[in-house]
Amino acid sequence: FRIPLVRVEGYEADDVIGTLALKGAAAGLQSVIVSGDKDFYQLIGPGVALLNPGRGGPAGVDETWVGPDNAAERLGVPPSQVTDYLALVGDSSDNVPGVKGIGEKGAVQLLAEYPDIEALIAAAPTLKQKRPREALQEHAESARLSKRLVTILTDVPAELALDRFVMEPPDWPELTRLFGELEFASLVPRVEAMMASDPAAPDPTPATPGVEVEILDDPADLAAMLTELRDADLVAFDTETSSLDPHDAELIGLSFATSPTRVWYLPFGHRAPAGDLFGDDAQSAAPRNLPSIADTALAGVRALLEDAAVPKAAHNGKYDIQVLRRAGIEVAGFAYDSMLASFVLDPSRRSHGIDALALELLGLRMTSYTDLTGKGKSQIPFAEVPVDRAAAYCGADSTTVLALREQFAPGLEVASLAALLRDVELPLVPVLVDMEWTGIRIDREHFARLAETLDRDLGALEAQIHGVAGVDGLNLNSPRQLAEVLFEKMQLPVIRRTKTGPSTDAAVLEALAADGHELPALILQYRELQKLKSTYVDVLPQRVNAGTGRIHTSFNQVGAQTGRLSSSDPNLQNIPIRSERGEAIRRGFVPAEGWQFVVADYSQIELRLMAHLSGDPAFVAAFRSGGDIHRQTAAIIFGVDVADVTPEMRARAKTINFGTIYGQGPFALSNQLGITQDEAKAFITDYFERFAGVRAFLDACVATAREQGYVETLFGRRRYIPEIHDKNFNLRAFAERTAQNTPLQGSAADLIKRAMIAIHAALPAAGLRARLLLQVHDELVVEAPAEEAERAAALVREHMEGAAELSVPLVVEVGIGPNWVDAKH
Incomplete structure (x- = not known):
């Protein structure tokens, strides 16, 4: 402004x-x-x-x-x-x-x-x-x-x-770009309206300035396009479909681009608006489509998509590749993804969506999906969007991929990140495509029994809570009613207040339960069971795909700034394991009939990375000895022989070992160990005196972040930490912990991605039908025919342990079993 x-x-x-x-x-x-x-x-x-x-x-x-x-x-x-x-x-x-x-x-x-x-x-x-x-x-x-x-x-x-102090006229294009970058979706139209009323404001830049999308709805016209595509250095493509779920998505249209100004659109599934098929309006006439992409007339298009010699690019190509797989096409030669390039170059970017990137980096205002389809009750299916408008929309995505590639290329080279994109993130795409497409099976009868058990236990707990509270009809889901009972009727101490009154969140209930109060402890139990039931036990059976009989999660490559994958729709990485109830949920995940699960887990990967990156002699020696690292650490800290380490010593050593990774201070450590802050401080001081190399490494991480503005993983992935210079102490302290933790977590993320790529290639190369299903933090879940399970397990171990050469051994624990729990044990 x-x-x-x-x-x-x-x-x-x-x-x-x-x-x-x-x-x-x-x-x-x-x-x-x-x-x-x-x-x-x-x-x-x-x-x-x-x-x-x-x-x-x-x-x-x-x-x-x-x-x-x-x-x-x-x-x-x-x-x-x-x-x-x-x-x-x-x-x-x-x-x-x-x-x-x-x-x-x-x-x-x-x-x-x-x-x-x-x-x-x-x-x-x-x-x-x-x-x-x-x-x-x-x-x-x-x-x-x-x-x-x-x-x-x-x-x-x-x-x-x-x-x-005299105000100048607003910079409307910059405002539009900035609001797009910040994802202020509701403000962009307001800015555009203000621009419209300002005679001095420039016209907004269209998404594809001067670009005419060539619509090919006659198979006879495809040959010329295919010739150009095969001669191109890189072919960008984008699909338009009927669903965000690739297992249900019908292909409506497909665009190809060879440059930011050369683009084609192939319509396959457009139709006249419902109820207007016989209208007089030209817009209502049945649109022209190509035959199905499976038709012999489209053989050239299929051959191009399946030709590994033709390099291809997309934005979030993982989705488009699965859409085309549903249509019978196995895309090969996937060589570039502008979403992944954006993430590798700057993982802290607010959005890696193509619309936001186009606005921020290219100054292009992309047409939104709802601009074409409308919203709410008036929304139409994409198939009913006029072909010319759909072509401009889909074509803009393909041309923008190539424009963004030109924009990102210098930065990737200067920051030495091109190799990370080329060798890790892009080769991971087909791995994730296969994992998502395969899905994982659950025992629905097991989940039905589990739901009955939880219903019964919740009912019993609710009755017990009503009895202890002395209030019939108490709504356990009402914070206000719970607060009245806990703090007015029972006169328990108020731990923390919110704007609406005393808090009854988990931290408050845990503090009250720790002081021996029965009712808060019962409410915590009730909430835990209720969450397990509503989040997993009731929901997961509903997510089974009717066609495949399996659950298909989506693995997200962008989002976590450390580079870790996340899982959504549904999230299969957060299923609890430590409690008996959580274990019962995992027990319901089962392989196909006649198959077994192979579950492989890196052992103490972040501590091993700490030893390697810090080079601390005592830490490295403790891992090289091959024993229990926490017993080894305890022996060094307390100055005793390994044989004389007590369970309490080991527990304390384990807590501080992991605490160092997360920048834990005396306050947090004292709470975990049940000791005073002075004792915790002394314990931390003694730890870093014994492991001076670890202290030096952590300090160097913070110094690097202050000097360069970022830290790197073992494989060159960067995380920018601007808060390291913030005047706010809490933000700055968090930034320092982030600087210390990211090289460890990020390197662990890169390691398991490299292992996944190697395993995905090695299994079929060895003639095995075994396949990757899940990645959960430092763990991989593989499904293998029973007769292949031992060979698959050995191969998985080999490639996980060989994902990098460290100064300490990488150790992988592998198990085989008929469900997720038994395989892990």
Whole structure:
């Protein structure tokens, strides 16, 4: 919007505003501060007023204007006493402590009798009311500190240069680009409407400027296109379908592009709008389509897509490849994905969607899906979108893939990230395609029995809770009712408050349960069982595909900045394992009839990476010895022989081993081990004295982030950490932990991806029918015919342990069984 900004190094915005407002008033101007912050009331006087925008929507200026005439009425004290008033009542949002025991009403009453804080503190022993008397005597220094904190400086070295404060016309294209990058979807149309009313605003750039999409609806016209495609260095493609689920998606259209300006669209499944088939309007006429892509007339298109010698590109190609597989085509030669390139280049980017990238990097406003189909009750299927509009939409996606490739290429080379994209992320696409397409089987009868058991247990728990609470009909899903019972009826201590009252979240209930209170413990049990039932036991059977009889999750390559894969629709990576109930859910995942599961899990992968990356001699030696790393660590920390390590010593060593990875401090460690913070601090100090190389590595990670703005994994993946320089201590501390943890988590993610690529190729090469099904953090689940299970297990172990050469051995634990649980054990 080109609103002028004023910055003065070393001073807060409030102080700059205050200084400029008073300088303006001194120059005979009317200064207006637009803010809802009460601190600014102290500045109100001749020539200085406050305009409070409020939160309730549009209001008249007379309702929001605060000047010398009505300032005292609004706050209860005149501007001259505002700092004293705020010093008494405090402000938790600005970390102003105030005087505990004195509220807004009491502060107004006291300041009506005394001119300021110092006079009040001096008179405190003589105050008649006990509460303010004791509060002021006990918290006098807090009151003085609070007054200093709320006092706005008005002598900042800021120049009142009025010529610099003149607003220029908004930069509409930049606003549109920025709002698109930030995913402010509802604001983009508002900006465009404002642009339309501004005669000086430029026209928005169309998605495909000067590009005419060639629509081919006659098989006779395909030969020329196929010749161009085969001569191209890279062919981008995009599909339009009837469903986001590739197992149900009918192919409606397909586009190909050889450059950002050369593109074709092939319609396959367009139809006239429902009810308009015999209308007179030309738009209602049945559209022309090519025969099915399986038809002999389309053999050339199929051959091109299946030819590995023709390099192909897409945006989120994993989806398009599965859509084409459903249509009977096995895409080969997939060589580029603009979504993955964006993620590799900057994993912190807010969105890797093609619309956001086009707007941010190319200045192109892409047509949205709902621009074509509408929304709500008036929404039409994509098949009913006119062919010319569908062609422009689909064609723009293909041309934009190639335009983005040109945009990303220099950055990938300069940052040495091209190899990560080429050797890890892109080869992983066909692996994930096969895993998603295959899916995983569940025992539906097992889940039905589990649902009955949980229903029975939930009913019994609910009755027990009602009995302990002494309230019939208590709604266990109502935080308000639970709060009334826990904190009013039973008078349990309030741990934390929210805007609506005492909190009853899990942390509060756990704290109360830890103090021996029965009801919070029962409610926690109830919530755990209810979550298992509603999230997994009831839902997973509903996600079984009717055609395949299996559940098909989606693995997401972009999102986690460490490079880890995530799973969604449904999420199969978060199924609990530590509890007996969670284990029962995993037991319901079973292989095909006559097959077995092979489950392989990296052993302590992040600790092994810590040893390798830090080079700490003691840590490396502990892993090379081949024993229990936590016993080895305990022996080093406590200075005893391995044989003399007690279970308690091992437990403490295990906790701190993993705590180092996540930047755990004394507070968190003391909670985990049940010791004092001083003991925890001493324990951490002793640990890092014994493993000085680990300390040096972690410090170096933070230093690298501060110097370069990013850290890297073992394989060169970058994570940018701008918060490392933030003035906010909490954000900066989090950034430092992120800098320490990312090289470990990210390297583990890269390792298992490399292993997956190798295993996916090795299984069929060995003549095995075994296939990868799931990746869950450091674990792979493979399905193999019973007679192949042992060979498959050996092959999986070989390629997981050989995914990288480290200074310590990579160890993989492998099991075979008739379900997920038994195979893992």
